[in-house]
Amino acid sequence: xCLAIPVRIEELVDEETAVAHIGGLRxxxxxxxxxxxxxxxxxxxxxxxxxxxLDEQEAQRTLALFTELGQLxxxxxxxxxxxx
Numbered sequence: 001x002c003l004a005i006p007v008r009i010e011e012l013v014d015e016e017t018a019v020a021h022i023g024g025l026r027x028x029x030x031x032x033x034x035x036x037x038x039x040x041x042x043x044x045x046x047x048x049x050x051x052x053x054l055d056e057q058e059a060q061r062t063l064a065l066f067t068e069l070g071q072l073x074x075x076x077x078x079x080x081x082x083x084x
Contacts, residue, residue, distance in 0.1 A: 004046035005066070006059035009039055020045060 007029070011019040016032040022045070031037055031050045042059035043050035054062075 004044045004051060006042050006054055006062050007045045007050075008059070009037055009041045009043065012037065012039060018050070020050075 005022075007020040007022050007027075009018050009031075010021050010026055012031075013019060013028070016030060018029055018031045018037065019026050020029045020043070029043075029045055029048055029050055031043070034043055034050045034053055037043065037050070037053065042054040042056055044052045044054060
């Protein structure tokens with residue numbers, strides 16, 4: 001399953017790499033496609049790549065919808081597998 005989900009940037013490693021918070025875990029992701037990211041920003045993550053910056057409200061709203069649908073854990077697990 002390939003999905004794009006909101007994740008929070010926890011640490012900037014270099015210009016192309018960051019550590020993101022995904023389902024209680026920290027995962028290294030590629031941020032080369034999104035300029036101007038800072039710690040605390042939310043991005044859409046797909047197969048290990050940040051695709052777009054999101055505002056926090058939109059990210060939280062999307063995560064809440066996944067939770068409502070009972071799909072948050074499955075989506076987060078898929079994102080962790082895709083980011084490997």
